[in-house]
Amino acid sequence: MISVRNVTLRRGVNVVLDRASVTFNPGEKIGLVGRNGAGKSSFFGLLNGTLHEDSGEFSIPAAWKMGQVAQEMPETEQSATDFVVEGDTALLAAQTEVAAAEACDDGMRMAHAYMALHDAGAHDAPARAQALILGLGFSAAQLSQPVNSFSGGWRMRLQLARALMCPSDLLLLDEPTNHLDLDALVWLEAWLKRYQGTLVVISHDREFLDAVTQVTVHVDNAQLVRYGGNYSKFEDMRAEQLVLQQAAMAKQADKIAHLQKFIDRFKAKASKEKQAQSRVKALERMEKIAPVLADAEFNFEFKEPLNVPNPLLSMLDTSFGYPAPAGALPGTPPTVIVRGINRSVLAGQRIGILGANGQGKSTLVKTVAHALAPIAGEISEGKGLNIGYFAQQELDVLRPLDTPMEHMIRLAKGTPAHMRAPGQSGTEQSLRTFLGTFNFSGDMVHQAVSTMSGGEKARLVLCMIVWQRPNLLLLDEPTNHLDLATREALGMALNEFEGTVMLVSHDRALLRAVCDEFWLVTKGGVEPFDGDLDDYQQFLRDEARRIREQAAAA
Known part of the structure; x- marks a missing residue:
């Protein structure tokens, strides 16, 4: 059992936990939720031993083995399989003991060491590692490729596989879904x-939390509040509490007003001075119930488009991919990801784009957004098409050394006056006011983008998109750095948007809330998916079973 009793935890001058208490029982699956900056990662630091309580009592069973995802980016020429096998710390210890026993030529020690090696599962360790790697979306051909050959997101998947490979009594996962597509997410669940x-x-993925957890701990106002149930159950229970809290606040406000009125009336009268002072002390002692504030970092809406052509665009025998890299030999062909696409995007459509990583979802969106040119065919655009593009990597549309104000000034200069919303004059003061609605205030408007958090970069991209008044939104994983409440705010804004949406996301709650049709990018093409997200998850399970059966028959 993990016990946290009256623990105070500080990070610098900030009190992250203030005499907080909670208990975790063996075998429980706990979702840790709270606003960005509430202290969730700091609490993880307490659990994994990288941070220590300033006061109070924290205990964890000494014999428990811990698994967690290493945050550093691995740099190694090891194969993906060997790298993940090394996550099995029990196996590594057994291998080390075998080597030591053989070096000292101790027969009895060697016998025990080889028994421990067998118990650690040495015979099937590569197969177990490969099952994890394949489950997280890698292909069979990638199992033997060096770790350094993969991009950052894929290396983080290998770190996740390595953590899952580790035999553990306690598994700590901090945003494990951020680098996963929907296929890998379903497997991980x-x-x-x-x-x-x-x-x-x-x-910050509510459907993931609902599927996996049975206990929710809310980090709120430096406290750890435990709820029995998954995230949806927690939301229901907390909503009931907030109703009661608001009623208590109203009653308390009446009492405070009554006390204050007495103090104001009689504090100057000598005969009533003692009574007035007692009221002052009562007012000071009275427990203040924290105001119920909206949890979202910000709320916003997409402005009504000035016009909506129909169709917005048409793809005619279009192929998408990447040009030959700079420095390639003359005649090197481009890399084609999807080909022969004949589809139109109509006014008012809300399209969710499904498909495994590497199949071409982002390539499709980047090409429509003009970040890539079509390899073949053409994309014809309706007159007045105005695209708002949220790139999966925010820095694809942001300049690291520029500030929010510089981004907005450049955007304003490039936007004709007739395309601006009322009040969008383009002056620095109006831009500062607009940035303030997205929580960029004071000196933040002059802060370099490279120094910002992922959530702040996401806010800036959304701010720029809203200012442009697009009629087509292209959103590629927009929720990666948004907390749950802000994801809800984004979903509401998209539902009220009167234009067209094309959305790539592994956030099923957002896909369900926003999209009414789906395109499947697979096997080098794009086709309509006839079904909903539940059908798609069943499709993924069927595909995984088919691949396993093929592998077993080979």
Whole structure:
């Protein structure tokens, strides 16, 4: 059992936890939720031993083994399989002991060492590692490729596989879904449901939390508040509490007003001075119930488009991909990801784009957004098409050394006056006011983008998109750095948007809330997917079973 009793935890001058208490029982699967900056990652630091309580009592069973995802980017020429196998710390210890026993030529020690090696599962360790790697979306051909050959997002998937490979009693996962597509996410949910140890997970994906967890701990006002149930159950219970809290606040406000009125009336009268002072002390002692504030970092809306052509665009025998790299030999052909696309995007459509990583979802969106040119065919655009593009990597549309104000000034200069919303004059003061609605205030408007958090960069991209009044929104994983409440705000804004949406996301709650049709990018093409997200998850399970059966028959 993990016990936290009256723990105070500070980070610099900030009090992250203030005499907080909570208990985790063996085998529980706990979702750790709260606003960005509330202290979730700091609490993880307490659990994994990188931070220590300033006061109070924290205990964790000494014999428990811990698994967690290393945050550093791996740099190694090891194969993906060997790298993940090394995550099995029990196996590594057994291998080390075998080597030591053989070096000293101790027969009895060697016998025990080889028994421990067998118990650690040395015979099937590569197969177990490869099952994890394949489940997280890698292809069979990538199992033997060096870790350094993969991009950052894929290396983080290998770090996740390595953590899952580690035999553990406590598994800590901080935003494990950020680098996953929907296919890998469905697989991870199934794996975690089978996990026998205690799981503590930070995630802003409500469907993931609902599927995996049975306990929710809310980090709120430097406290740890435990709720029995998954995230949806937590929301219901907290909503009931907030109603009661608001009623209590109203009653308390009446009492405070009554006390203050007495103090104001009689504090100057000598005969009533003692009574007035007692009221002052009562007022000071009275427990203040914290105001109920909206949890979202900000709320916003997309302005009504000035015009909506129909169709917005048409793809005619179009192929998407990447040009030959700079410095390639003359005649090197481009890399084609999807080909022969004949589809139109109509006014008012809300399209969710599905498909495994590497199939071409982002390539499709980048090409429509003019970030890539079509390899073949053409894309014809309706007159007045105005695209708002949220790139999966925010820095694809942001300049690291520029500030929010510089981004907005450049945007204003490039936007004709007739395309601006009322009040968007383009002056520095109006731009500062507009940035303020997205929580960029004071000196933040002059802060370099490179120094900002992922959530702040996401806010800036959304701010720029809203200012442009687009009629077509192209959103490629817009929620990666948004907390749960802000994801809800984005979903509401998209539902009220009167233009067209094309959305790539592994956030199923957002896809369900926003999209009414789906395109599937697969096998080098784009086709309509006839079904909803539940049908798609079943499709993924069927595909995984088919691949396993093919592999077994080979």
